Amino acid sequence: MDRLLRLRPALCALTLLACLPYLSLKLAWTAGGEVGIPAGSPLLEPGSAGVMAAVNGATLLMDAGVVVLALALTRPWGRRLPAPLLLAPLWVASGLLGPVLLSTVLDAVLSLGAARPAPPSEPFLDPWVFTVVYAGFSLQALALGGLLAAYVGQRWGARLRGGGTDREAAGPRRLAVLAVVPAAVAFTAHLGRGLGAGEGRPVTVSVVMACAALSAGAGALRLGLRPRGPWRRAAVVGTWCGGAALAAWGAWWLLVPLIDAPVATADGPSALWRLAYAAQVITGPVTLAVLARVTAHRPEPVRPGRPGC
Template identity: 30%
Template sequence: MERWDRAGRRAAYGAALALVPYALIKVSWVVGSLAGVLPVGDGFGMAEWVVLNTVTIGMAAIGIALALALVRPWGMRIPGPPVVICAWVGSGFLVSILPFAVFGALRGSAGGSGAGGDDPEMPAWEGTLVQLSFLGMGLGLALAVPAYLRRRWPDAFTGRLGDAPRTATPWAAALGGAVGLVWLYWALGGTAGIAHPAERNADWYVLTALSGGWALAAAAVTTTLTHARPARLPRRPALILGWIGSGSLFAWSAWKAPASLYVAWADPPDTLPPEHPAAAVTLHLCAVLAGAAMLRTLLRTRARAFGHRQPPPGPGHRAARRS
């Protein structure tokens, strides 16, 4: 077994194990709040708190199952699309969480308090375990997903950009780039589309900047792949950047769009996001569409590359075989 494959297998087990504390903490919150022994989070009613944490428990279960599918024999037998989609969405979530968690840990250390230490409803040890779960899952998937793809589809990332014919730039690249520019504009302090500037904090700036950067990266990679230039550039780094960037666009906005719609419709008095609800909903819906279309473009571009490099045998080939 190659060294890379061994590292990927160990990383998959590590990712599954890292997410267990997060799932157990979320279960304890749901059970404790229903039993009346743990408080409900600030700004939430009982039903909202239970539904939100139940959803995150389900997401954690899917993450653990995904990590095990990347290493266990049965993961090679299940259909490819569910594994690819789950890995794509999971990578999209974690690519922004990882830098954010590191930033939060550094800021907590500088401030002299641990993660969650300022929140009386979350002890510091719980906040630390939650951050470690995300960090472990993210780092584990970063190694386990490429190793799994290499085992199941050995030629998935081979070749160079010039192997595929040039095609027109898809609308998704333009749409995703526009969304990324707006997010970076906000991260740099822009106020157009911001309803409550005073509500912007360091966490909001970091997440907005990360989302905008990945959106622009995905748009640039999608354009590069469809133009098949520069021809000598290996396809692997371009596909990886496009995979991560499009996943970030889709995953985060697929989660934030319903939340923004709820805020716009219900106007809860204890929830005051910095963005104007209409602007936030519009951007997130555009990001979901752009991310999904970019993934489709990446997959189709890869298929065209194989078709271009390996054309079907013609009559001359058959004649040569008969001779």
């Protein structure tokens, strides 16, 4: 933890640098530029201008928010912020960026020695755009994750190491059991797609989301049934990351087709996949509630006893 605290300035600088490519592209597109957009792309269709302006503006603000979060996790004024005001956007950022990092790494590993697929006849964006953007997102995930770990350990480390009493654990236990059901639905759906039972998204995305569902459900169950004991911090991390990933991407996959933006290249998810995405969205807040209940109580002080007790 001390090493992470010393690395905070470097991690903050890395986060800011990693945001620059995406912010630059979004600013250029918002201003009407066409850098990285090939001729014939659906993004250049006349009817898409208004929608793309709204999407570019929203995603520009989202990545600018990462800059603010990095500064809040590094500067002294960030310690004075109310916990919900800081943790809520960090939870969303963790959910969006973490799966991108894992999927990018898996894609890179699986592509070693494999034949590259033929490019589409009407490419959406130039290939270098995806490389630059996803590399930037991956660096953001790594650097922001390090900053978050250092911040949480410094501000709430005692609560992560401790735990409530058995009576206080009754609430988290019920929430944890409730979280397992939608997490199991999401896990089954993504695992089936990853094994070839469904189509639509890359295998790596399905594998990552199945792992997120497993992590969220298992972590919440571990904390709910046994709030104290070994592997507590690992369960906290798994519940946080898994629940955030499920909620953030479940909401994204449900909302994007409703916008009818050019980024929604398909007709939208089927009824079964809407159910799976809704299960993801439900799992996220329930697992977050488990975390809030488990970490709400300060650890019980150790009472001195007689020798040999």
